[in-house]
Amino acid sequence: MNKLDRKFSTAPMMDWTDRNCRAFHRHLSRHALLYTEMVTADAVMRGDRDRLLGFDPLEQPVALQLGGSEPGKLAEAARIGASYGYSEINLNVGCPSERVQSGAFGACLMREPELVADCLAAMREAAKRGATSVPVTVKHRLGVDDDDPRQRLFSFVDTVAARAGITTFIVHARKAWLKGLSPKENRDLPPLDYGLVAELKRERPHLEIILNGGLATLDAAERELPNVDGVMLGRAAYHEPALLLQADRRFFGATARVRTADEAGADFRPWIVRRLEEGAGLHGITRHMLGLFAARPGARQWRRILSEKSPGARGPAAIAIYDEALEAVAPATAAAQ
Numbered sequence: 001m002n003k004l005d006r007k008f009s010t011a012p013m014m015d016w017t018d019r020n021c022r023a024f025h026r027h028l029s030r031h032a033l034l035y036t037e038m039v040t041a042d043a044v045m046r047g048d049r050d051r052l053l054g055f056d057p058l059e060q061p062v063a064l065q066l067g068g069s070e071p072g073k074l075a076e077a078a079r080i081g082a083s084y085g086y087s088e089i090n091l092n093v094g095c096p097s098e099r100v101q102s103g104a105f106g107a108c109l110m111r112e113p114e115l116v117a118d119c120l121a122a123m124r125e126a127a128k129r130g131a132t133s134v135p136v137t138v139k140h141r142l143g144v145d146d147d148d149p150r151q152r153l154f155s156f157v158d159t160v161a162a163r164a165g166i167t168t169f170i171v172h173a174r175k176a177w178l179k180g181l182s183p184k185e186n187r188d189l190p191p192l193d194y195g196l197v198a199e200l201k202r203e204r205p206h207l208e209i210i211l212n213g214g215l216a217t218l219d220a221a222e223r224e225l226p227n228v229d230g231v232m233l234g235r236a237a238y239h240e241p242a243l244l245l246q247a248d249r250r251f252f253g254a255t256a257r258v259r260t261a262d263e264a265g266a267d268f269r270p271w272i273v274r275r276l277e278e279g280a281g282l283h284g285i286t287r288h289m290l291g292l293f294a295a296r297p298g299a300r301q302w303r304r305i306l307s308e309k310s311p312g313a314r315g316p317a318a319i320a321i322y323d324e325a326l327e328a329v330a331p332a333t334a335a336a337q
Contacts, residue, residue, distance in 0.1 A: 004061055004087055004135060006168070006210055008221070008251040009033035010244075011234030012065040012090070012139070020275070021288040022059045025237070027268045028244035031252040034062045038092045040105075041068035041077035053084045063088035065139070066123075067095070069105040069115060075122035082127040082134040089127050091120055093140035096176040107176035110144050113156045117163035124165060139170040139212070142193060145179055150196060157200065161207060170232060171197045173213040198227035218243055218250055225251075239291045261292050265326055273319050282318040283310040286325075293329050301328035 010017070010025055012035035022034045039052050044066070055062055064086040068074045078089045093116055095106035109116050120136055127134040138160060143152030153171070160166050173192045192214045201209040212232035215221045221231040231251075237244055242261040248254035259267070272285055286306045293299040305325040313321055 004033060005031065005252065006033055006208065006230040007225070008230065008247050009063075009210070009232045010035060010237045011212055011232050012036060012038055012063075012092070013234055013238060014038055014095075016238055016288070018284075018288075019055050019059070020280070020285045021238070022062060023056055023271060024268060024285075024288050025241065025244055026059050027271065028241055028264055029247040031248050031254070032244060033088070034059060035090065036062065036064050036086075038065045038067045038095065039077075041066055041070065041073040044077040044080055045073060049080065049084075053081060053086075055084070055086075057085075060085075061087040063090050063137075065090040065092050067092045067105050069109060069112075069119065071115075071118045071122035074119045075126035078123035078134075078136065079126040079128075082129050086134060089123060089134055089136050090170070091116070091123065091136070091138045093138055094172045094176065096141075096178055107141050107144055108178060110141055110147070110152060110156055110176070113159035114163065116156070117160045117166075120160060120164035120166050135168065136166065137168040137170060138166055139172065141172050141174065141176040142196060143175045145175070145177060147175060149175055149193060150199075153196065153200060154203070157204065157207070161204075167206070168208040168210065169200075170210040170212055171200065173197045173211060194224055194227070198224075201228050218246055222250065238288070240294045241289070241292055242294065261296070262326075262329065265289075265292060265329075269319070269322065269326075272322055273316065276314065276316055276318050279314070281310075282313040282321060286310050286322065296329065298329035301325070 010032055014037050017035060017037050025034055043052055064081040066074060066077050066089060081089050092106055093109045120138060124136045127136050142149040157169055173194050175190050177190060194211065197209060197211050208229045210230040210232055211224055211228045215231060215233050216236045221233060225231055245258055245264060249258055275285055276282065290303045290306060293302050302325045305328060309321045
């Protein structure tokens with residue numbers, strides 16, 4: 001039985017949501033569901049699995065997103081992912097990048113719902129740990145290119161639900177335009193259609209529908225939440241991570257005092273020290289933290305110190321750079337008191 005609370009989650013983002021990013025986000029929100037970067041099934045089967053799939057237990061609940069279009073390979077990758085202890089296995093049917101298109105997966109699979117269903121059915125069968133199954137979900141768009149979005153969306157969802165038994169659909173509320181738009185341009189075009197996603201939930205109440213795409217603030221996410229089962233933030237949560245400090249109270253009913261960004265930065269220091277002792281580079285950790293003090297006095301110095309001094313910094317002594325960056329923001333804290 002699927003017991004994950006998907007009321008609020010952060011999106012899988014290539015080159016961003018690695019284990020350092022996820023650990024940082026987990027220090028900001030205890031309850032948000034976190035996602036890995038997309039990992040291809042081929043990479044899971046042939047690559048360095050511990051590097052690709054390893055994560056800290058403190059990241060839980062965390063979901064693994066897979067990319068691919070071959071049921072057998074995806075099944076094996078799902079089995080491996082489940083064995084690593086992920087709380088969910090997700091299939092990417094939404095990415096519009098050329099890299100993904102050339103591999104015949106991602107958003108272009110919206111036009112092959114039967115194949116997607118076969119992939120997901122194989123993944124569900126494989127994603128078992130003993131007597132329990134790790135939930136398998138799919139993240140997708142409204143359609144692609146010249147598709148009628150309502151027709152494509154409902155047809156895709158109905159086919160996948162009926163043939164694969166999938167009950168959780170994470171819907172990026174715009175079409176993927178694969179012809180003539182770059183992935184960057186596709187972040188803003190064509191227009192978002194939250195109303196269509198809400199209609200999907202009304203018409204298919206037995207399915208769990210999670211809304212993704214263009215949600216820039218927690219206020220915006222809360223406005224849409226009554227129409228769906230959950231909301232997913234991507235770039236907004238990455239660029240302004242301090243908003244995650246409010247997520248547990250606003251979406252999960254937490255009653256603990258909301259920490260400040262300054263407190264969160266200090267709280268994360270022991271984890272950074274531990275990672276430095278394990279051999280991680282400082283830049284690989286702090287590159288995900290540059291927006292923590294966005295719009296705050298001292299934020300520019302924070303970003304400058306970490307951007308200029310952390311690349312190449314390794315070993316326990318590198319924590320001094322992080323401390324220097326924190327001190328640059330301290331006057332803002334004092335001024336606010």
